[in-house]
Amino acid sequence: MEGFQNSLSVFKRELKSYFESPVAYVFMVGFLLLSGFMTFSVTRFFERQAADLQPFFFWHPWVYLLLVPAATMGLWAEERRTGTIELLLTMPVTLMQAVLGKFFAAWLFITLGVALTFPIVITTCYLGNPDLGVILCGYIGSILMAGAYVAVGMLASAMTRSQVIAFVVSLLICLLLLLAGWPPVTSLFTQWAPAWFVEAVAAFSFSPHFESLQRGVIDLRDIAYYISVMAFMIAGTHVVLENRSAA
């Protein structure tokens, strides 16, 4: 209970700090513009004549790729650069409580951005008769996937004092995790590698686990996958911060 209170204090400060700087607004606008542009102009949402949001969700992994590292790069790097980490870690909170507080703040922040895309749902309802269950499932999948991106970004941010390095590193790791299971890339492998190998590599990737959720299928394995990625990255952050030799 007290541990929860501690995490909550860190969580609130972190979330507030997003809105105290222009980061939040730049991020929200960027997210809406990018996802809107991709959905409507690149995929030609209206011309498809189908009342579902698949072209919308299709772009989420790519929009996250750019924007989530930007939202998470400061989580620890900035604390380390300015030395406030010395304050935070000498408060009566455990390192894990601080890590969790920050992680959930960043995740909720991204979730707020995703939630702001609700007009597209209304538009689809107005134009056709979409399956709302499928849409809800797509949102759940997208938010889970965002959590995995946030966890990767937080780990990268814990490793350095430079936000730029944190950004580039988390973008690269996310790209790797994204591409490992992306059909155009896996098809390159299938030509020479055994099928089990391709599947094993793909199993580590974000994309196949998002695909079924996007189609409205809730498979516990996909949910378990995202949760384990998050748990792994959170544990990694803890290890990295515990073994830092200075700020």
Add this chain to the structure above:
Amino acid sequence: MLEVRDLVKRFGPIEAVKGVSFSVGMGEVLGFLGPNGAGKTTTMRMITGFLPPSSGAALVGGHDVAREPVAVKRLIGYLPENAPAYHSMTVTGFLQFIADVRGLRGKAKASAVDIAIQKCRLETVRQQTIGTLSKGYRQRTCFAQAILHNPQVLIMDEPTDGLDPNQKHTVRQMIKDMSAEKAIIVSTHILEEVDAICTRAIIISQGKIVANGKPAELRASSPTGRLEDLFRKLTLVESGDARTKEG
């Protein structure tokens, strides 16, 4: 109240603190003196639980920092070197956050913040963003953070650094006023401060304690009867041979 036993800290090949032992009781103000790079900050970081010692132990109020870090952190108020603070927050917002992580709620929180603001004369800047404060005000904000929960143990790394003469005087007065019911450690480069506020002083050089005693005793052991000459004698001779790293 506070006991340090044979603390050692190694950063790779560098041995920054080489077996430091001392204790501080209630009502004592311990001055921590030493040339740049002597290991004062590193020692304080080990006591406050920010850095784990390579060997040795620090006990605060009977708790070992390594084993019960949260219990120790609850007892300590800490002003780190260079007074870090979250630059995007306002003074009040920052102090409220600290009160929050320190477990203060409701009325207790509001009054703790108010008292700290009053004591540190921050009324005029309470709604100002910390990033826009002058260095001295930032120092005082961080000082306010350290005394907010009325801690039994107060550890301050160069608390008067960057303050104008009036403020230096005020801070010294505050330390003196609080000293009766606290155990306090203050590091400083200003030797007059030792006479002004400390009941005891330790001179540390190259990670080792080279003198420990009441200000009057230290002065008596100085060749000229002045603290400054004792300091020079003890720390210049010791660091006479090649220590280039400090440049």
